[in-house]
Amino acid sequence: MGDVATAQARRDWEYVESWGMASGGAVRVLRPGTKEELQGALEEASREGVRLAPRGAGCSYGDASTQADGWVLDLSRMNRVLAFDPETGVLEAEAGLTVEGAWQHILPHGWWPYVVSGTMYPTIAGAAAMNIHGKNNYCVGTFGDHVLEFDMVLPSGEVRTANREKDADLFHAAIGGFGMLGVFSRIVMDTKRVHSGLMEVRGVSTHDLGEMMAVFEAEKGAADYLVGWIDCFPADDRSGRGLVHIGRNLGPGEDLHPEATLDPAAQSLSQNILGVIPKSEVWRALRLFNHDPGMRLVNAAKYQAGRLEGMKGPYLQSHAAFHFLLDFVPNWKWAYGRRDRRGLIQYQVFLPKETAHDTLIEILERCRSREHVSYLGVLKRHRPDPFWLTHGLDGWSLALDFKVDEGRRASLWEHCYDLTELVLAAGGKFYFAKDSVLRPEDATRFLPPDRLAAFSALKRELDPSGTFETDLSRRVFPA
């Protein structure tokens, strides 16, 4: 009886949606808690001839882990830390461990993950499968650059261990392979030594995009993190005005009480604003501004606040507060609408440094002229990496949050198709963790043909019956 109960993965029937909420549907969700249950779920899916969409915490903005035709395989229950060496900073964990679980475990020992996302809730399996990047991509690379080894459960149930020497093809294909080859069950990663729970942060207000890019180039030699916020509303000579945040880790001895600041409790994000307003309700206030005039006002206010911040000089901030800005207001995405198929999509473009400035200016201009202005613009600097389907390049990315309004949905998609043409013509790339709008012909235009062919061959070898399939894979890589 006990064996039967534990051999089968927990199952639910739920509404599973993209993080941006613009797509989703009711679907069976399998939640294995052990490797054996995971293998059992794969065996069951194979027996039933059902497609599986691997899912971690569901933090991909688009349809990377949603499933309109099959089941979802949710790995978030497999979230134990297996080992951590406080001397070397090497962390070994089950793949459903979240970024939050990882930093909370290692920070007291003076370590921090090399690469974290803007929210702490993704799983490390999701981070590896999508090969995520952070605000320091230009200097430390992507999440995959810091994975030392992984175990992957293949559709057959076989467990394969891969690293840079052993099974190197699988290693470089599965990281960034958006879950199409197998399911990570164990990930070993290195982490970064930190000497304080605080960081030094400085804001630099910039008048336009060119000035912002110049600040990045001037600071990237010394800064540990660089991120630019852009107000997408103003036109003409102020196009791309915004605020750069420059983050620097404190060196040894700069923090007189590191044991106190390294305590995870000192990192926790406050539950209230000004001590009284519960943050959990703030999204309701944001909803009042969630339209073009409102967001024009909010962005303008933020720009002015940024100018004041630029004047006040460096300040100290906890790692969590600096990195996880998306968690500052819980469920802020509900300001875009809570009903199904309302919400937002993020459209992030990656451009080589040679074409980036002019293309980004053109993108911002077209957004304004078509009245699909992004309510949030985020600029980052990037570098190439060795993973087969990577979005990494020596250049820049701009992430744009577009509101999905049922009445203007088709026009928004048309707008994105048009921007995609612009980006591809400029030698740009896209990123599957964010994407909702790529068409089949688009992916083959930015991914290297040899890498794509090798990836397809590996997929056929490891997953001959095509068990792993998601809404994204069907959309971008139809059979």
Next chain:
Amino acid sequence: MRVPGSTPLRAVVVGASSGIGAALVKRLAADGAHVAALARREQELEGLQAATADSPGEVSVHVHDVCDTDAVGGLFEEVVRELGGLDLLVYAAGIMTPVGKDEYDTNKDLTMLDVNVGGCVAWCNPTANLFRTQRSGTIVGISSIAGARGRKGNPMYGTTKAAMDHYLEALRNRLGDCGAHVCTIKPGYVATPMTEGIDGMFWVISADTAAKRILRAAGCRVNERYVPMRWGLVALVLRCIPSFLFKRMNF
């Protein structure tokens, strides 16, 4: 509930073969909804399907015994897949087995508990999980004014309805933050097969009238609604009667 003019409302009615459940299916179908009607009695379901054949909505029927809680998971998936999603669940299954003055029959009581409470929990739980994740949807539980006090007449029936009230209230509070809703309906006397032969009924309404008011209450996201509303006053008075008096009353 869906805005009129948008995609059709998708509803599951459990306990649809007669009484309020059947009336709800007819009303929903007349309003253009897509309805999965579930009940134990196949013949009545076929009659219901025939009666709604000309409606603008669509009705599918499924034979199901709510006491078979193991079957709920699979059937829930099946009907939600068939409907293409779910906006409304109505749990209308319920039995009231007459209890003799000096009868203390455990099996009879536990059967009422299984149907009225066990089945309700078995259907509401997966629905609540779906509605939680989709941040929308309404669960309607047909309870009764009988849950207001522990009366002499049928101890277990009142107990099951009190349990439903408590469970549905907790579920409503649990789902409150995420946009889904739970509506507890407490009918008084409704002319249904369940109340046939009961002496001394008053303020009796038809099942169709009850269905109309139930759907209106659910559409307005009412938390608790007595049907008709004047039964709320009765419940208030009943609750105010002290126990030492209540136990001497033959109500």
